[in-house]
Amino acid sequence: MVSAIRIFLASLLAWYLLCLFVPPGQGTLVSDVSFPAGSGIRRLATELKGRGVIRSSWHFIILTRLRGDAHRLKAGEYRFNDGMTPDTILGKIVAGDVDFRKFALPEGYSIYQVAELLGQKGYVNRDTFLEKCRDRALLSRLEIRGESVEGYLYPATYNIARNSSEEQLIEQMVGQFRKVWGERETMDGAGTLSRQEIVTLASIIEKEAVIPDERPRIASVFLNRLKVGMPLQSDPTAVYGLRAFGGKVTRADVLRKSPYNTYTIKGLPPGPIGNPGIDAIRAVLKPEKTDFFYFVARQNGSHYFSRSLAEHNRAVNTYLKN
Numbered sequence: 665m666v667s668a669i670r671i672f673l674a675s676l677l678a679w680y681l682l683c684l685f686v687p688p689g690q691g692t693l694v695s696d697v698s699f700p701a702g703s704g705i706r707r708l709a710t711e712l713k714g715r716g717v718i719r720s721s722w723h724f725i726i727l728t729r730l731r732g733d734a735h736r737l738k739a740g741e742y743r744f745n746d747g748m749t750p751d752t753i754l755g756k757i758v759a760g761d762v763d764f765r766k767f768a769l770p771e772g773y774s775i776y777q778v779a780e781l782l783g784q785k786g787y788v789n790r791d792t793f794l795e796k797c798r799d800r801a802l803l804s805r806l807e808i809r810g811e812s813v814e815g816y817l818y819p820a821t822y823n824i825a826r827n828s829s830e831e832q833l834i835e836q837m838v839g840q841f842r843k844v845w846g847e848r849e850t851m852d853g854a855g856t857l858s859r860q861e862i863v864t865l866a867s868i869i870e871k872e873a874v875i876p877d878e879r880p881r882i883a884s885v886f887l888n889r890l891k892v893g894m895p896l897q898s899d900p901t902a903v904y905g906l907r908a909f910g911g912k913v914t915r916a917d918v919l920r921k922s923p924y925n926t927y928t929i930k931g932l933p934p935g936p937i938g939n940p941g942i943d944a945i946r947a948v949l950k951p952e953k954t955d956f957f958y959f960v961a962r963q964n965g966s967h968y969f970s971r972s973l974a975e976h977n978r979a980v981n982t983y984l985k986n
Contacts, residue, residue: 679720679723680723680726682719683718683719683720683723683724683750684723684727684749684750684751685749686719687719687746687747687748687749688716688717688718688719688746689716689745689746689747690746690747691745691746691747691748692745692746692747693716693717693745693746694743694744694745695715695716695717695743695744695745695746696741696742696743696763696826697711697712697715697717697741697742697743697744698711698741698742698827699711699737699738699739699740699741699742699757700739701739702739703739705724705725705728705729705734705737706721706725708724708737708757709721709722709724709725709728712724712744712753715744716746717744717745717746717748717753718750718753723750724750724753724754727750727751727754728754731754733754733758736758737757737758738757738758738759738760738762740760740762740763740825740827741762741763741825741826741827742756742757742761742762742763743763743826744756762825762826763825763826764823764824764825764826765785765787765823765824765826766821766822766823766824767782767785767787767821767822767824768820768821768822769781769817769818769819769820769821769822769837769939770819771819771870771939771940771941771944772819772867772870772871772938772939772940772941772944773817773819773938773939774814774904774908774937774938774939775793775794775797775812775813775814775817775939776794776905776908777908777938778793778817778939779791779793779794779797782833787824787828787833788829788830788833789830792830793830793833793834795830796830796831796834797812797813797814797834798811798812799831802831802834802835806834806835806838808838809860810860810934810935810936811934811935812935813834813837813838814867814935814936814937814938814939815860815863815864815866815867815935815936815938815939815940816837816838816841816863816936816939817834817837817838817841817939818837818838818840818841818844818939818941819939819940819941820837820840822836822837822840824836844942845859845945848942848945848946848949857948860935861932862945862948862949863936863940863945864932864933864935864936864937865883865886865887865932865948866936866940866944866945866947866948867936867937867938867939867940867944868886868896868898868900868901868926868933868937869882869883869886869940869944869947869948870938870939870940870941870944871898871900871909871937871938872898872899872900873944873947874961874965874966875965875966875967876943878966878967879943879944879946879947880946880947880950880951880952881951881952881954881956881959881967881969882947882959882967883947883948883951883952884951884952884953884954884956885954885956885957885958885959885969886898887948887951888954888955888956888957889957890931890932893930894957895926895927895929895930896926896931896932897926897927898926899912899913899917900937900938901922901924901925901926901927901933901937902917902918902920902922902925902926902927903917904922904924904925904933904937905922905924906920906922924937954969955971956969956970956971957970957971957972957973957976958970958971958972958973958975958976958979959976960976960979960980960983960984961983961984962983963983968982968983
């Protein structure tokens with residue numbers, strides 16, 4: 665009888681050590697495992713066993729309780745492979761080391777371009793993302809005055825959890841904007857412009873400036889025009905909502921009736937035409953002090969700035985028509 669008990673205990677110990685130190689595979693099987701908030705250790709262990717990343721759900725439960733980690737597990741989306749030991753898997757869940765996908769949002773991209781890029785990567789549904797960008801309840805909660813979150817999806821590299829919804833992703837990007845906006849240094853130059861107007865003008869500058877150092881000078885041109893009531897006549901505004909700005913517009917674009925087209929409206933558009941970075945925002949807050957009212961693009965991406973219409977027309981003949 666004693667001998668039988670010893671054999672049983674030895675077998676039990678061997679099974680425990682086998683499950684603890686010998687993974688079920690070689691790491692070739694990769695599985696995404698969801699551990700929702702409020703679910704228990706039994707459900708998690710069953711999920712891991714069903715995915716083939718642990719040998720035994722019972723062993724995992726026992727290990728978790730022996731380590732005192734049953735109440736320290738963090739909900740989230742995790743990625744495991746069958747070459748991990750239960751100890752490694754448990755450590756990731758206790759640490760909340762959830763699986764992220766990196767996403768880099770370029771400066772100046774509009775909500776349409778962001779939705780397209782996210783949709784191509786399979787991170788969100790493109791149409792749902794655009795709907796959420798205009799959701800009135802979400803805009804109110806985020807304290808954004810406008811028709812959409814355009815301008816407030818801050819350009820940065822994000823770690824996106826696999827279970828993130830379109831709304832959560834928007835909140836994450838707007839949260840980063842708030843952080844950057846709150847940390848900006850106090851600057852002069854914007855006058856009486858509101859935050860919405862500052863971001864709107866910054867979004868135009870972001871589209872116009874090919875060379876980053878020219879942003880403050882381009883800002884001065886637009887601010888000078890606003891002061892005297894001249895139309896901004898910015899090419900990127902003429903195609904907003906129609907297509908991405910590629911550097912050129914047609915006569916039809918310039919004449920198109922749109923509340924954003926600064927060839928047909930006076931002053932600023934009703935909202936941003938893209939999502940500017942901090943340097944474009946700073947350009948509005950601290951522009952160059954100039955008396956320029958015009959600029960035209962050179963072939964190398966830089967701009968020639970003019971004080972008078974006659975000088976500007978000569979520059980157009982030089983850099984565009986030739």
